Amino acid sequence: MPSPDSSALAEASPRRILGLAIPALGVLAAEPLYLLLDAAVVGRLGALPLAGLAVGGLVLAQVSTQLTFLSYGTTARAARLHGAGRDDDAVGEGVSATWLAFGLGALIIAVMQLLCVPILALIGGGGDITAEAVRWFRVAVLGVPFILVSMAGNGWMRGLQDTVRPLRYVVFGLGLSAVLCPLLVHGLLGFPYLGLVGSAVANVIGQTVAGALFVVALVRSGVPLRPSWPVMRAQLSLGRDLVLRSLAFQACFLSAAAVASRFGAASVAANQVVLHLWNLVSLTLDSLAIAAQTLVGAALGRADVPGATRLGWRLTVWSTVFALVLALLLAAGGPILPGLFTTDSSVVEQMQSIWWIFVAIIPLAGVVFALDGVLLGAGDAPFLRTATLACALVGFLPSIWLALAFDWGLRGIWFGLGIFVALRMAAVIGRFVSGRWAIAGADIQRTAG
Incomplete structure (x- = not known):
């Protein structure tokens, strides 16, 4: 029987590391690549909509990225449970993280719908740019719960050493957004012309689909879908430290x-x-x-x-x-x-x-x-x-x-x-x-x- 040390080193083989890292890189790179496409599509509307997208997108990114503990923190906790042979409990971490994602996402929607005008005015300088940013942001922020659900899904799946499914789900969701974005922004192929708001609608649809795929994966896992309050408290404690680190x-x-x-x-x-x-x-x-x-x-x-x-x-x-x-x-x-x-x-x-x-x-x-x-x-x-x-x-x-x-x-x-x-x-x-x-x-x- 191999020793624990030799088993651990076997897991660090080039094939194993790349098998985890390359799909993870795909997930990390997918959104920046999509955002470039989104900017190119909106840019054809003119400088003002593009400026509105830039300001609104900056605020949305800051709001959502502060909660990356839903992925990184969940990975840490789920990976330990997976190593101990407790895969159902590892998936249970994903269940609780997903409930947290929906709850925090709903709170963010409520707060940002109230505060988005002064926040966007501060960054955009007021005037027409802020007005465009507000139009885009009020729709785009509706996708935050599903952005957070995808983070949680990435977390528990990575903990189970599965980085391929998250890549498929994220690419499918962003791919759908990439198809819909030009159709809705410019009113092509019989789709309604929505202008800048079309970009936000396409984003929300893609985020919703990706988030739904992670939820379906939880349902199919067969674990109980009830949240565990002790687990959620532990995740929030870990999240506090990671949020402070991110703010630094x-x-x-x-x-x-x-x-x-x-x-x-x-x-x-x-x-x-x-x-x-x-x-x-x-x-x-x-x-x-x-x-x-x-x-x-x-x-x-x-x-x-x-x-x-x-x-x-x-x-x-x-x-x-x-x-x-x-x-x-x-x-x-x-x-x-x-x-x-x-x-x-x-x-x-x-x-x-x-x-x-x-x-x-x-x-x-x-x-x-x-x-x-x-x-x-x-x-x-x-x-x-x-x-x-x-x-x-x-x-x-x-x-x-x-x-x-x-x-x-x-x-x-x-x-x-x-x-x-x-x-x-x-x-x-x-x-x-x-x-x-x-x-x-x-x-x-x-x-x-």
Whole structure:
């Protein structure tokens, strides 16, 4: 009989890791790709509807992405139960998370219908842009419960080490939206002409279908569909830590955008383009982090602490090597890639001024994302919350505002991001080496970082 360690390492084979990571990457990338199509369709209506979509979409994204604990937190809890051989209980985590998704989604609809006008006016500056954004948002926000249900569905299925079904459901829903969007926005093939509102309607329909597929999967699983209040309380406790961690990220990047705007239009444009590339790198590394989360959570659930530790090291090496390859490719493209995004020489110059900082951060991020996934799989959210807040307050935010005070430009901002990532790397490596994250068992509730 193979030892627990050899069993854990077998799970970290290239085929197994890629089998989890590639479908997870598809899920992560599907929505950004759809949003590009949505913007292209609405853009043909003119600048004003496109601006309304941008403002409304920004607010909707901020509202929904703060609740990613429904996916990442549920994955951590379900993975432990799966590792312990308690698959029905793992699916039960999905049931409770889905009830939470519907409840929180209904609350968000009610609150945002009341507050969307002042919020959108603050971001859009009032006037016609805000009016367009409000028209779009009042319809689009109706899909939030199903966005959250899809998050919960991704969570429990990943916990069961099934990343293929979530990809099918999400792609089917977004594919339906992609077909309906031009038909409803422009009134093609006999469909009603709805203009900008057609984009929102298409979004809601696709989100509803994807969410419904996850609900059907729960029904077919045969587990009781009653919510468990103790489970929901535990999920909300875990969610609190992950929401605070997410808010720290938002504060950092919003501050960076605000400071970049003080350096002129070329700096804003360059920062935005490189930030998009950073987000693309983050998506690819996050897919490996999801594999780490599911495999390590399962190992701890079956009380295999040595195996979980070995998995953590193996997956961190994988992620770091992959990040190094990405960094080398982007380094080689440094003289060419900035010019593919714009012909404005001032923007290209600004992009090239931060390009090598961006490239240097990527290998560090490979370590950070992998160990984030390991610690999330262990349910170590209180530590991740505290570490992220501390690194933001000590590293990123001071660097950003010093860049403004001393006129360091974009280099100062991206140097601050480098400090932030380096501090996070030191924090997660220290935590991993300490072994304090590796608590065995299927049912745990952490109370301290």
